[in-house]
Amino acid sequence: MSLYRFIVLLPLLFAQPLWAATVTAAVAANFTRPMQALADRFEAETGHQLRLSFGSSGQLFAQIQNGAPFDVFLSADQAKPEALIDAGDALADSRFTYAVGALALWSATPNRIQDGEALLRRGDFNRLAIANPRLAPYGAAAMDVLGRLGLNEPLADHIVQGQNIAQTHQFVATGNADLGLVALSQIIEAGQIASGSAWIIPSDYYHPIRQDAVLLSRAQDNTAALALLAFLRSDTSQALIETYGYHIEVPQ
Amino acid sequence: MTLSPADWNALWLTLRLASVSTLVLLVLGTPLAWWLARTRHWLKGPVAALVALPLVLPPSVLGFYLLISLGPNGPIGQLTQGLGIGLLPFTFAGLVVGSVLYSLPFVVQPIQNAFQAVGDRPLDAAATLRAGPWDRFWTVAVPLAKPGFISATVLGFAHTVGEFGVVLMIGGNIPDETRVASVQIYDHVEALAYDQAHALAAVLVVFSFAALATLYTLQRRNTHLNWGRS
Numbered sequence: 001m002s003l004y005r006f007i008v009l010l011p012l013l014f015a016q017p018l019w020a021a022t023v024t025a026a027v028a029a030n031f032t033r034p035m036q037a038l039a040d041r042f043e044a045e046t047g048h049q050l051r052l053s054f055g056s057s058g059q060l061f062a063q064i065q066n067g068a069p070f071d072v073f074l075s076a077d078q079a080k081p082e083a084l085i086d087a088g089d090a091l092a093d094s095r096f097t098y099a100v101g102a103l104a105l106w107s108a109t110p111n112r113i114q115d116g117e118a119l120l121r122r123g124d125f126n127r128l129a130i131a132n133p134r135l136a137p138y139g140a141a142a143m144d145v146l147g148r149l150g151l152n153e154p155l156a157d158h159i160v161q162g163q164n165i166a167q168t169h170q171f172v173a174t175g176n177a178d179l180g181l182v183a184l185s186q187i188i189e190a191g192q193i194a195s196g197s198a199w200i201i202p203s204d205y206y207h208p209i210r211q212d213a214v215l216l217s218r219a220q221d222n223t224a225a226l227a228l229l230a231f232l233r234s235d236t237s238q239a240l241i242e243t244y245g246y247h248i249e250v251p252q
Numbered sequence: 253m254t255l256s257p258a259d260w261n262a263l264w265l266t267l268r269l270a271s272v273s274t275l276v277l278l279v280l281g282t283p284l285a286w287w288l289a290r291t292r293h294w295l296k297g298p299v300a301a302l303v304a305l306p307l308v309l310p311p312s313v314l315g316f317y318l319l320i321s322l323g324p325n326g327p328i329g330q331l332t333q334g335l336g337i338g339l340l341p342f343t344f345a346g347l348v349v350g351s352v353l354y355s356l357p358f359v360v361q362p363i364q365n366a367f368q369a370v371g372d373r374p375l376d377a378a379a380t381l382r383a384g385p386w387d388r389f390w391t392v393a394v395p396l397a398k399p400g401f402i403s404a405t406v407l408g409f410a411h412t413v414g415e416f417g418v419v420l421m422i423g424g425n426i427p428d429e430t431r432v433a434s435v436q437i438y439d440h441v442e443a444l445a446y447d448q449a450h451a452l453a454a455v456l457v458v459f460s461f462a463a464l465a466t467l468y469t470l471q472r473r474n475t476h477l478n479w480g481r482s
Contacts, residue, residue, distance in 0.1 A: 056442060058441070058442035058443065058444065062441065127342065127424075129424075132439065132442075134439060134443050135439065135442045160424030160425070160426060161424055161425035161426070162424075162425075163420060163435075163438065163439075163442070167420075167421075170319070171319075174319050174323045174325070175323050175324045175325050176319060176322075176323045176339065176342070
């Protein structure tokens, strides 16, 4: 190929179909793995381009309030999308629950957890890692579980807190904590507990961990952002999310 | 903008951590700096590089390796368990170990530079007056290297006060044990309690400025004195 022709064709490398647009999504860290899987499908199906920023919901919230260039926010809770709507930074009618988090008692040691509730009551373990209940919805759910079992006081000296659910998982994975109350989505792979042993906490032991998505005001005319939210609601996406260890609610 | 009791506890814990870590750093760092300043051993380069590593590595890397090596399956974790000390993560002692590693270059390098600046001549002169090595070290080298020790103390202390990543990784956020001021600020920000975050952050900014301003004022005075003498 001549140099001349190469230069003429060069712009094609950066070309996009006319109808394709770009959406930037701020995504809660606990949803990283399913979101990456969903992103590939979304781009393949729609031709739109999806850029992902992962972080803790609190950090992402603060960044959005201070003008971060995000179009869609997938929070780990409901409170932050609500607060953004109240502040006029997000659109009320776009909000829906894209996933409901599930909690599991987990140990990195196989067979360590046979009867999880009895193990917690016996208290024969060194540390129980939970996420910081003030910051992380999974931490608040962990406190619900301990409260329901009446173990808040007895286990107070055993508890260590991760700043988020990722760090809580890390404390258990490295063996520094015998047990941890982690997100089911962190330890499940293809529908199975990937390593160690676990007790999936009955969902009536804690308040549901509803994770809400919302369209941010700056993106109200962004076709790719609207397409992403519709894609997340779809049955196939919801079914995929379920395989990653979340419960789902049929979106209205 | 007032500080809550929990904020005061976090500040007090931070000061305790910084004081203990600085003491340990001066005790361990002084012989290390002396060796680095005087030796021609081939290990000097690698050891100096190891000391400087925390300057380059992100605290998250240091904290992650500490979490693994101090844990029950790590080499140091197995050692501390064998010695009956138990595991270090999630304890005050564990934070001291992390802080000492993290602040090592800030203490060793100023002392090493000061020892190098002293040079051979004062020590040789002392030797001709029959001062033994121990005597020469304490009565000649250390007093002449005083500015280096002042820098090392202030920088080591201030750097430990400002430590965040390592504590976050191995602390476990336990009140009065591992929840230091920087972690408390992070908690406030994450919980959207920006007023409380501001109050505590302002205390840290004022403290750090005062510490560094004192250091640089003292240093200037010291250089003036040295000029006066020569």
